[in-house]
Amino acid sequence: AIAATAPVIDADDEEVAQSISVIFLFNVLAAIIFPYLGTLMGFQGSEGFGIFAGTAVNDTSSVTATASTWDSMFQLGTATLDKAVTVKLTRTLAIIPITLVLAFYRMRKEKQQNQEGKKLEWKKIFPIFILYFVLASVITTIATNVFNVSANVFSPLKELSKFFIIMAMAAIGLNTDVVKLMKRGGKPIFMGLCCWVGITIVSLVLQHMMGIW
Numbered sequence: 492a493i494a495a496t497a498p499v500i501d502a503d504d505e506e507v508a509q510s511i512s513v514i515f516l517f518n519v520l521a522a523i524i525f526p527y528l529g530t531l532m533g534f535q536g537s538e539g540f541g542i543f544a545g546t547a548v549n550d551t552s553s554v555t556a557t558a559s560t561w562d563s564m565f566q567l568g569t570a571t572l573d574k575a576v577t578v579k580l581t582r583t584l585a586i587i588p589i590t591l592v593l594a595f596y597r598m599r600k601e602k603q604q605n606q607e608g609k610k611l612e613w614k615k616i617f618p619i620f621i622l623y624f625v626l627a628s629v630i631t632t633i634a635t636n637v638f639n640v641s642a643n644v645f646s647p648l649k650e651l652s653k654f655f656i657i658m659a660m661a662a663i664g665l666n667t668d669v670v671k672l673m674k675r676g677g678k679p680i681f682m683g684l685c686c687w688v689g690i691t692i693v694s695l696v697l698q699h700m701m702g703i704w
Contacts, residue, residue, distance in 0.1 A: 492583070492586050492589075493507060493510045493514070495586050495590050496586075496589070496590055496593055499590055499593045499594045499597060500593055500597060501597075509672065509679055510679070512668075512672045513680055513682075514550060514683065515664075516672070516683065517549070517683055518548055518550045518553035519553065521547065521548045521553060521557055522548070522557045525543070525544060525557050526540075526557065526560045526561045529543060530564075532695075533704075536565075536567070536570075537562070537570035537571035538703065539704045540571055540575075541572075541573070541575040541578065542575070542694075542698060542703060543694055543698065543704070544558045544561070544571070544575040544578075545558075545574065545575040545576070545579040546693075546697075547690055548579070549686075549690070551576065551580065551656075552656040554575050554579040555572060555576060555652075555656050556656075557575070558571045558572040558574070558575035558576070559571075559572050559653070583624075631645060
């Protein structure tokens with residue numbers, strides 16, 4: 492989401508790095524804390540915690556880590572992971588309207604200020620990975636439901652995806668200066684904390700109202 496909106500709002504590299512660092516700070520905490528929090532709060536099976544992880548954690552790789560931990564704790568295979576990633580990628584689709592609205596807002600603001608509007612390249616704005624997600628989902632659905640291909644065929648790809656996600660998290664960690672973030676990012680960290688707590692509470696309340704938890 493940050494990478495998709497950064498060129499639209501003309502954010503510089505330092506702002507993007509700080510935003511990503513704040514998000515991952517709380518995502519790492521979520522990956523560690525949420526499985527044990529779910530146990531204390533009485534989550535059972537894969538559905539409730541999968542939805543919780545998919546809605547309350549703000550990054551796909553961290554959702555994967557959180558849900559995989561839960562699966563490992565209760566030996567559920569990949570049931571929680573599949574549910575959580577589906578929920579998270581459904582949330583990710585919201586990037587499309589949000590990015591488009593921000594793009595139109597920026598263009599309108601520049602026109603009002605009588606500045607020469609910059610030509611926005613839609614290929615830089617549109618999150619292409621969503622198309623890959625939809626394509627992969629269509630291929631998997633057709634293969635399993637039309638051609639009766641066993642789901643086990645896709646297991647190696649799932650393991651490979653976990654490996655790449657771990658690499659991505661490690662790469663972001665190598666580019667994150669925690670000391671610098673703490674010294675210069677007090678307000679962003681506080682805002683990230685408020686968002687994290689707020690999203691977690693909303694997720695739990697809605698699940699309780701819908702009878703999932």
